[in-house]
Structures are given as C-alpha cells and as structure tokens.
Amino acid sequence: MSAETWIIVGATSGMAIPFTRLLAGRGAALVLAGRRMEDLSAMATDLTERGAVSATPVMFDARDPGTFDAILAAAKAAEGTLNAAVFVGSMPEQSAIDADPALVDGTIADSLTGPARLLTLLAPQFEDRGTGTIIGIGSVAGDRGRIGNYVYGAAKAGFATYLSGLRNRLGRSGVHVLTVKPGPVRTPMTQGMKMPFMAEADATAEDILKAADRKKNVLYTKRIWWPIMSVIRAIPEPIFKKMSV
Amino acid sequence: MDGAIETYSGWGRAHFATGPVAHPRTVREVDPGKPAFGNRRSYGDAPLNHGRAATDMTALDRIVAFDPVSGLLTVEAGATLGDLLRIYAPRGWKPAVVPGTGFATVGGAIGMDVHGKNYRDGAFGDHVTAITLLTPAGEREITPNSGAIWKATVGGLGQTGVITRATLQLAPCPGTAMLVTERRARDWKEHLEMLGSDAPYIVGWIDATATGAALGRGIVEEGQIVRGITPKAKAARTIPIDAPHMALNPAVVQAFNAAYYARVPKAGRSSVRTLETFFFPLDKIHDWNRLYGKRGFHQFQCVVPLDQADVLKQMLEKIAAAGVASPLAVLKRLGPGNGNFMSFPMEGWTLAVDMPNRPQVKPLARELERMTFEAGGRIYLAKDALAKGSSIRAMYPHHADWLDEVTKADPDGLYATDMVRRLELRS
Ligand SMILES: Cc1cc2nc3c(=O)[nH]c(=O)nc-3n(C[C@H](O)[C@H](O)[C@H](O)COP(=O)(O)OP(=O)(O)OC[C@H]3O[C@@H](n4cnc5c(N)ncnc54)[C@H](O)[C@@H]3O)c2cc1C
Ligand SMILES: NC(=O)c1ccc[n+]([C@@H]2O[C@H](COP(=O)([O-])OP(=O)(O)OC[C@H]3O[C@@H](n4cnc5c(N)ncnc54)[C@H](OP(=O)(O)O)[C@@H]3O)[C@@H](O)[C@H]2O)c1
8 A cells, every 4th residue: 555646647748757757766656647558558567666556557538538537536546645747738839730720729628628627527536535736737838928839828828727726726625736837848749849948857857746745836847937937927018029039 | 849950979078960869759669770879878979870860769768577586677778777776776686787877778788788897797798688679670589599699789889770678687686785995006016906806896996197106006996785774865966067178187187086095094994885876976976078078078998808907007107198187097807708799898907097088189099099909908889989990890809790790680781870980890
C-alpha cells in the first residue's frame, strides 16, 4: 500500500515522464492516463522498476469524455492520498489554425474543455477525501494573447482561470490546486523550435513537484518568467497590439 | 517538428556538427538509416555527423525487464548508467562496469566498450548478454555467440546498426556507499606500485604539471563498496557560461593541482562517499566542459603494455614541457582485452590527460600518438579528435576484421560518422 496515488493525465507528455519518475522514486502509486496504450504499458514497466508501488495504464482521450469513466474509477480505488496532475495539451502552429479554423475546437478541447470536464467530474471525490493536490499545467502563453499562438494561449488562459476557481472551491475542503505556468521547455511540443530561456523537462518536473509539496498556488518555471510576464502583462494594449513578442 | 537542424558537439566542444537530428521516443519512431548517438560524452567527433542526419537516442531510456534473481536487465539503449546505478544499487545490483560519467548511455557504452575503475572485471561489453540491432533490413538480436557481428558491434562505434536495446548482466552490489582511501603517491614509481593494489576499484589522479623528481606524483584512490548508512548526496551545480580563456591558465592549474595533492594528508585518509560521487566525480558540476572556454578542449588517452610504463612518464614530461595547462590527469590499470575488434582495453597502463584546444596541442598530440604507436599501445577513440587514420588503423590489429563485418552489416555506409570519415576507418 502506498501513501500517495497520482493520476497523471497526458502521461506520455515530455514533461510528465520525468515527473512520473520523481514520483516513482518516492514510491507512489501511479495511474497513467493517455491515448498511446502500448507506450503507456512500456512506461508502466519502467516506472515500477524505478520504484513505483504500482503503475496502471488507462485509456484517455481529452476529446472523448466517454473515456473519463475509467479515470474516475481508478480514482475511487486509489490508496492513500489521491492526487492528480494534468499535462494534456496540444499546440498546433497558429498559421495552421488560421488556415483551418476547425483546429480551434481541438486545441481548446485538449487544453481546456477536456481537462476542465475531467477535473469537474473528479472534484467531488477530492472533496469527499478532504485532502490531496491537483496540478494543472497552464502556460505563460495564457498570460497575454500574442500573434504567434493566441488560440493555444486562449485555451491556457481559460484553463488558468478554471484552476483558480477550482482552487477557490476545493481549498474549502482541504484540497490544494497548483497552477503551473511553464516557459518554453524542451519536449516534443517544442522540438526544433528556438526559444529563449528554454528549460529542461527534468528541471521543470522537479520544480513542479517541489511547488506541489509546498502547496504553492501558482508556479512560473523557470522563475525568470514571473518578472518577464509581469512586465508583459503590464504593457498597455495600444502599445502591445503593435508588438510582436 | 522533430528532425530539425541542430548544431551539436562532443564533450570536448572543439568539433561541432550541424544537421537534422531526430529524437525518437519509441523504437517504432527510430529511422534505421542514420547513425545514432547517446549523451555525446565522447570528447571528439565519434557522435557527430556533420551535414547529414543523426538520431539522438536519449529519450529511449526505459527499463524493459529485470529479473531480480539472475540480475539480468533489459533496457532501451538511451538509459544512462548513472540512472541504472541509482535504481539498482539499493536493490543489490549495479552495472558491472561504469565509466567516469554516469551520463554515458548503454548504447554509447557498447559503442565504445567502455572501461571502469575495476580493471579485473573487464570492459562493459563483457557483461552484455544481448543487443538488439536495427538496420533497414529489420531488427535482429545478437549475442556473444553471434560471432563476428558481435565483435564488430561491441566497441564498434555504432557502425553495424542502431542499438535499440540491450540486456546487461548486472553485478551484485553489496551496499550503497563507497569506502574510499586516498593516499599520496610521491612520484612515478610509487604511483605505479600503488595502482597494483588489490582494491576492487582503483584510480590514480596525476598532477600533470609536476616535473623533475615530483613527476608522476598524485593521489591514488581505492574504493570498496560497503553496506551501511548512505552519505547525503550533494545538489548539482551548473557552469552557466563559457569561461574566459583565463580560467584554466597554467598558473591557476598548477595552484589547483598543488592544492588537490596537499588536501590529502601525508598519512592518507579514508572517507565514505555515495557510489555516484566515487564513480562519477565530476557529474555534479553540470557542463563543466565549459570551463575550457569557447574553443573547447581535447583529451588524450592511450594505453600501453605493462612493460612500457616509462613511455607514459616521458609523455607526461612532454606535456608538462609544452605548458598546456592540464588539470588532473588519470592513470589506471587495464586488464586483458576481450577480442572485440575495435575495443580499446588491452592489458596495460592507461593515461588520460585533458588539454585546452590551443595551437600547440596539435603537434604535441602527434608526438604522443607516435609514442603510443611505438610502444605497441593504442589511442582511445572515445576521446580522440586529432589522431591520424593511418596510425589508428595500425594500432587496432583487428581493424580489417571489423571493416569486413561492418561492410556486410552496412553496405551503404549509412552509419559513417565524422570520426569514421576523418580516420578513414571504412575506406
Ligand atoms: C567525464 C568523463 C569521464 C569519462 N570516463 C571514462 C572512463 O572512465 N572510461 C571510459 O571507457 N570512458 C570514459 N568516458 C568516455 C565515455 O564513457 C564514452 O565516450 C561513452 O561512449 C559515452 O557514452 P554516450 O552515451 O555519451 O555515447 P556517445 O558519445 O553519444 O556515442 C559514443 C559512440 O557510440 C555510438 N552510439 C551511441 N549510442 C548508440 C546507439 N544507440 N546505437 C548505435 N551506436 C550508438 C555513437 O555513434 C558513438 O560512436 C568519459 C567521458 C567523460 C565525459
Ligand atoms: N513544452 C513547452 O514549452 C510548454 C510550455 C508551456 C506549457 N506547456 C504545457 O505542458 C503540458 C505538457 O506538454 P509537453 O511540453 O510535455 O508536450 P508533449 O510532450 O507534446 O505533451 C502533450 C501531451 O498531451 C497529450 N495529448 C494531446 N492531445 C490529447 C488528447 N486529445 N487526448 C489525450 N492526450 C492528448 C499528448 O499525448 P500523445 O503522446 O498521445 O500525443 C502528450 O502526452 C501541455 O499542457 C503543454 O501545453 C508546454
């Protein structure tokens, strides 16, 4: 029996993999939710060798709420403190979305409506247990709409607002909610892109777990993004609309 | 998108390559038509493919299966030896041979048939029981009984195919701490004598700036794995930028080396360290290679037969005289070779010395190369960036056998790298 169970939503994400390894190292039980089942089961074997008490793959598609029941069932069965971390998200090129506006729906579903619906379904279980942590991965891209990726940014802004409300609700029953706003991180999502202050996924995962343990509300990682985004948020719209940052 | 153009280097940062690099996350995603590299802890151009495509294997680092009874472990090729040591030591097992950095991957450790501080246990390849090779013809598993293809793959610089998985026979690991005894070796003769001790793990740090009677002085470290309390691990530090050229100038290095020597009391001392601090002493300082500044550095490493130890002494004299500030140099014993065609280890003494990338290093390296050859020794390709192809081919007596087998396995030369081209290993 493990002291903590973590449901990892979007477990194959480049950021989630090192995060799950940290949890495995401290003997957590893991539920790995994602859509690549073959890879999830390879990951489960790996994580068990790395110290996880158990690692269970569960099929999950953010765009298909029919798949959410399996996660709810896994949560119900969880031993020890129940926790959840939501890494799912997708970032198509803004130019691709401009060419095919139907992509807006999927982008919002992967980063906002899918995760929000799942967490809303899970919330009562957390309330009943009266303990645990929920981590949601937003993005600095959600802090301001920029020409380069404002649909993704809009989804992340919505998710951050959702998480803030969820924190407000669940805080009353002793459940903590952490919003993470990473800057660029070297993962498959950013493969081949050149971006400033690129972080390594290992370091990001360590930051996230530390912030969760300390019950931080909002984490900017790397830390430099907090002052940068404070400045960017403060730029008046008449000026900002002419900038390309 | 994956496969974007990247500029990358080996650990020495004296040679760079620019070309498309793929980062597969599953074996299905691996394109078998181009050379693979691990964490590029080789110093020179072995893991580079300038102007062409390459595959970074480091995301393929999962543990596939482990049998706690036999200690047989199957992993993907990008798994690092440091991770495996951390994961399995508390369970009583460890990789039988590890190099001086835990960032080396299983694929890279096979590609170079790396050696450790426990020369009696042979090389890394002696503890591998199966390798999965991927080529355009498909996947195949080879074992030590597979004959020439095995001998061409272990130590074979990745030229027989992409290694996707391997099975390792782990060695029993009686504890998670290392009892380390450090003693001063006052000169060359004493240093060699001390390295002959029967400690399971042993390595000599030489002050390569010492001359005259003090030449060869240094610290000999003996290690033995012990059970008991685990010492606390220190947090990692990072060298964030390229150091200015000044950082490792001769005066600084001389002072550093003198202090390193003096820090161990005359009578010697013992301490308990984590296994990682003993095996991978520099890994906690991330990117320490940047201390050498923008121009990067080289490492010269050779092995000479036991009775040729004096040649290494002459090499140290030449290095000290050239004033190429090299911080600590490493002296170790190596056990008998394992017959793999391009494997480095052979019975003898091995010397490794870092040198900043300066104009005077090239002629010095040529001289050291000649001395190695004349002594019947060889240069380690994991470190090399300067040698001549003709000398290397002559130093490795089974090069022709390797070439035969590699030509069969890869007739189209898909896996040739910058090193293979520079040293004309496949022509
Ligand atoms: C600080 C330090 C200390 C060191 N100490 C030692 C030591 O004590 N003993 C020792 O022997 N070495 C030592 N080395 C060298 C190091 O162990 C080797 O260079 C090793 O090969 C590095 O592993 P890598 O994964 O980084 O391989 P890379 O450098 O990335 O690749 C090495 C070779 O293997 C091939 N290769 C890598 N992965 C694959 C794959 N999956 N399929 C096919 N081919 C592949 C590459 O093409 C290349 O030819 C040290 C290096 C450093 C930086
Ligand atoms: N990398 C960055 O620079 C960066 C910066 C800020 C925020 N973020 C956020 O960090 C989180 C993790 O991303 P990452 O960088 O690790 O990228 P990633 O490796 O591409 O991870 C994205 C994950 O989302 C999953 N996913 C996407 N759509 C899905 C769907 N419909 N159903 C189920 N799973 C779906 C992917 O699954 P598959 O493996 O099946 O494709 C993958 O596991 C994301 O929310 C991302 O927006 C990333």
